[in-house]
Structure formats: C-alpha cells, structure tokens
Amino acid sequence: MQGSPVLKSKLKGGISIFSVVGQLAAEYKAINLWQGAPSFTPNSHLVESAFQAIRDGFNQYSPMPGVLALRQVLADKTARLYGAQYDPNTEITVTAGGLEAAYAAITALVHAGDEVIYFEPAFECYEPTVRLQGATPVPIKIPLDTLKIDWDEVAAAITPRTRMIVINSPHNPTGAVLDQHDIERLTSLTRGTDIVILSDEVYEHMVYDGKAHCSMAQYPELAARSVVIFSLGKTFHVTGWRVGYCVAPAEIMKEIRMVHQYLVYSAPAPFQIALAAVLEDPANYVGLSDFYQKKRDLLIDSMKESSLKVRPCASGFFLLADFTAVSNSTDRDFVLELLRRKRVGTIPLSHFYSDDAPTGKIRLSFCQHDDVLREGGRLLSSPDL
Ligand SMILES: Cc1ncc(COP(=O)(O)O)c(C=O)c1O
Known part of the structure; x- marks a missing residue:
C-alpha cells in the first residue's frame, strides 16, 4: 500500500x-x-462533573456543533474577554481539540491550487493539512533573535492565490505574542482581499510579564475574516479529553461544520457538560x-x-x-x-x-x-x- x-x-x-x-x-x-x-x-469540580454527566446518561453523541450550554458559556467568555459577540447557534463550534478545529477549518476553506501563508517555526499540523488539500504552504520564517514577523516579507508573499494566513499567538514553540503593530499590519494587508485568517490561540490564558493576549476576535475588521481556535484541554489540564472550539462569522462557520460533521460529528459529550460547569466561573482559568x-x-x-x-x-x-x-x-x-x-x-x-x-x-x-x-x-x- x-x-x-x-x-x-x-x-x-x-x-x-x-x-x-x-x-x-x-x-x-x-x-x-x-x-x-x-x-x-484537573480541577476536582471538573472531574466530578464529568463522572456525574456519565452517570446521568450523557454518553451518546452531543449535538453536532456542541452541547448548547457549553456554546452559550463560551459566547459569554468571548464577549467578556474580547468584547466580541458570537452567536452560539451559528458562530461557535465545539471540536475534538484545537487540532480538529484547525484541520476542519483548513479542509473547509482551502482548496487545490490555493496558497496558505504561515510562520515558521510552526506547530506541526498546518503544513501537512494544507498539502492534503492539494494547496501550497508558503512558510515565512520568524527571526529567532527578534521574534518579530517581517510584514514586508508577508506582503511580498501574498498573491491572488493566497487563501489563508495562519497566525499562532501565543506561539508554539517560541512563546512570541502579537502586538498592536502586528495587528495593524495584518489588518491593512488583508483589507480588500478574500484572505481568511486562521488564528490559533490555544495558549490564550498563558501570557506572562503583564502582557495581554491580542485575540483576532477583538478586532472587528479581522474577526470578520477569522476563524479563531481555542483549546479547553490546554486551559483545564485535560488535553486527553479532546475538547476545543472555534469561533467564526456564520457564513464561514457553516463551511467548517460541514467538515466537522464528517470528521468526528461531535466532541465527547460528558466532557463538554463538565467543562460548561467550570467555565461559568472565570476564577477557574x-x-x-x-x-x-x-x-x-x-x-x-x-x-x-x-x-x-x-x-x-x-x-x-x-x-x-x-x-x-x-x-x-x-x-x-x-x-x-x-x-x-x-x-x-x-x-x-x-x-x-x-x-x-x-x-x-x-x-x-x-x-x-x-x-x-x-x-x-x-x-x-x-x-x-
Ligand atoms: C499551537 C497549537 N495549536 C493547537 C494545538 C492542539 O490543541 P488541542 O490539544 O486542543 O488539540 C496545540 C497542541 O499542542 C498547539 O501547540
């Protein structure tokens, strides 16, 4: 074979x-x-809630986009942290980890002949997932001495075939975070184009030395063209539960859900219920x-x-x-x-x-x-x- x-x-x-x-x-x-x-x-209330959900019989498929109570609490969290309103019915999907969200988004939005810009060093899944669609990955190196993206290099790499730019901030493996200058350059470079931004923000709650996380969700112009990915596994020390989520405008999310439903259909039901319970209190993260x-x-x-x-x-x-x-x-x-x-x-x-x-x-x-x-x-x- x-x-x-x-x-x-x-x-x-x-x-x-x-x-x-x-x-x-x-x-x-x-x-x-x-x-x-x-x-x-993990948080003992979280673990107990998962056992309870299993005992209560939540052991079958959840709704395809995720347990509604979880989507609602995620909508509240995104609104509170990033001032962005995402509709839990049409703009938030619970996935089997951030990884599935990235795979589903790339598969749904990138097609043969497209180009996808991303930054190296890079979390390992972007490049092969782009290639699997018959599209071309366009890696741009982040200088390791400054950890600053060279936006002029990005501008030069954009072509009429550029379909997506993948951003990962907070960044694995360098720990670099985007700042206002990056946001401004990204906004002006994508203005007037059809480029979608895939913003991998699975480390959103791990930013140090008083710095703040810049989420793509908090900038309306960028949010309108972005799929933003988060990981509840990373946030709650439960990576093996395989629960993450993504947010995007409804017309983009519709495409992502088409892939998600054939990839896993839904994320693990009892864990979604347990996570909804602990997410209600921000003190938990x-x-x-x-x-x-x-x-x-x-x-x-x-x-x-x-x-x-x-x-x-x-x-x-x-x-x-x-x-x-x-x-x-x-x-x-x-x-x-x-x-x-x-x-x-x-x-x-x-x-x-x-x-x-x-x-x-x-x-x-x-x-x-x-x-x-x-x-x-x-x-x-x-x-x-
Ligand atoms: C940058 C980045 N994105 C996505 C993921 C996947 O997250 P999850 O465990 O929620 O699938 C990881 C995991 O290491 C990561 O480092």
Whole structure:
C-alpha cells in the first residue's frame, strides 16, 4: 500500500520525533521536558462533573456543533474577554481539540491550487493539512533573535492565490505574542482581499510579564475574516479529553461544520457538560498565567548554571535553549544524546520547520510539576553536558 506521500514526508520515514522521543523517554525513565501536555491534576469540580454527566446518561453523541450550554458559556467568555459577540447557534463550534478545529477549518476553506501563508517555526499540523488539500504552504520564517514577523516579507508573499494566513499567538514553540503593530499590519494587508485568517490561540490564558493576549476576535475588521481556535484541554489540564472550539462569522462557520460533521460529528459529550460547569466561573482559568509564569521562572532558575542558553518566553508552555556552546551535533542528535546521557527528553527545534535544517536549539516544556522542572534543570546544568 502506498499511503499518503504528504504525511510520509512530514514524518520523515513515517515516525514523528515525538514518537521517537516518547519511546526512548519511557525506556530511560527520562525527565519529561518534551511534551506539551500539562501533568497537573484537573480541577476536582471538573472531574466530578464529568463522572456525574456519565452517570446521568450523557454518553451518546452531543449535538453536532456542541452541547448548547457549553456554546452559550463560551459566547459569554468571548464577549467578556474580547468584547466580541458570537452567536452560539451559528458562530461557535465545539471540536475534538484545537487540532480538529484547525484541520476542519483548513479542509473547509482551502482548496487545490490555493496558497496558505504561515510562520515558521510552526506547530506541526498546518503544513501537512494544507498539502492534503492539494494547496501550497508558503512558510515565512520568524527571526529567532527578534521574534518579530517581517510584514514586508508577508506582503511580498501574498498573491491572488493566497487563501489563508495562519497566525499562532501565543506561539508554539517560541512563546512570541502579537502586538498592536502586528495587528495593524495584518489588518491593512488583508483589507480588500478574500484572505481568511486562521488564528490559533490555544495558549490564550498563558501570557506572562503583564502582557495581554491580542485575540483576532477583538478586532472587528479581522474577526470578520477569522476563524479563531481555542483549546479547553490546554486551559483545564485535560488535553486527553479532546475538547476545543472555534469561533467564526456564520457564513464561514457553516463551511467548517460541514467538515466537522464528517470528521468526528461531535466532541465527547460528558466532557463538554463538565467543562460548561467550570467555565461559568472565570476564577477557574484566569490565574493560569501566574501559575505558568512561576513554572517558566523555576525552569530558567534551575538552569542558571547551565551552558545551554535559555531565552525567556513571553507566553505558552515552552522555552527554547541554544546548545551550540556545548555541541556541534544536529539538534536531532543532541536531543537523542541528552536522552541517553542525561535522561532528559526535549524536542529539536528543526521539527517545527518544513526544511528540517539543524537549528542548534531545542524546545523545553515547563508544563510539569516543580520537582520535575528542578531535576530537569539540574541535569541540564551538568558540567559534562
Ligand atoms: C499551537 C497549537 N495549536 C493547537 C494545538 C492542539 O490543541 P488541542 O490539544 O486542543 O488539540 C496545540 C497542541 O499542542 C498547539 O501547540
């Protein structure tokens, strides 16, 4: 059997670096600084509500766009945080994670011959999903020293075939966040075009050092052409429940729902009901930035003697560390060496680029318990790194 050449090329022989690291990490009982899955116990009210929903018999398909009570509470949340009114009936869809929302949106809106601009390093799903539609991904590199998008380069990359621009802020893996200048340039570059913006905002509640998250939903001109993606898995430490959502104007959402209904039909029903219960109280998620900022600072502090050069991030779960002072290896080999020699799992930054060229950098995740972060930091500070 032939399989999909698109996915094969992305997976470099069929196996993702996440699977390779995951397997070796289990073998070596390694410290987990590689995974973007929070290792914390979820809110007890949330867990109890999920059990209760199962006991109450909510074990069949939910309505295709999601449990209405959840969509209503999400509409309130979006209005309160971003001043945007989305109609729960026609403009909000609950999905099987942010990932499904991205897949459904790209599949619904991008077609053969279209071009999609996105920024590298990039979360891994955008490029293969665009290719699977027979469309052309157009990656633009974010300079790692400034983390600022070069909007003149974006302007030059826009053609009559540009159908979508994918924005990811807060950004995985750099932690960069968009600012007002970015919003202004994006607004003027897309004005008068048919370009749709796919705005992946799954780390919306993890922004540090007093910075505010700029959501595409809060700028009416951009919101009118945007699909905005959020993840309840990331926000409530329940990534395995597979619940996220997207918001978009009704005519765009209609297209997305056509794909969503054949992809999964609906997200898990009891978890939607439980999440609706905890979302009613914003206190259940507004403290996340403080929580994760402390984690970020702890990992940085634990690595202050390390020869790895860590760059503090402004948001999200991840830090980038430059290892060129200690090794000439490719980032992929360095990750494998760290696993074997230090029993610490990390991810090579090259994984987030379509050209896969070595970067001299690795990604460290800090969505872990403090003792894991301290031990990971200690191991990464060994003099014989
Ligand atoms: C940037 C980005 N978007 C989307 C997702 C997927 O989110 P979910 O777990 O809700 O599917 C992730 C997960 O790591 C991510 O980092």
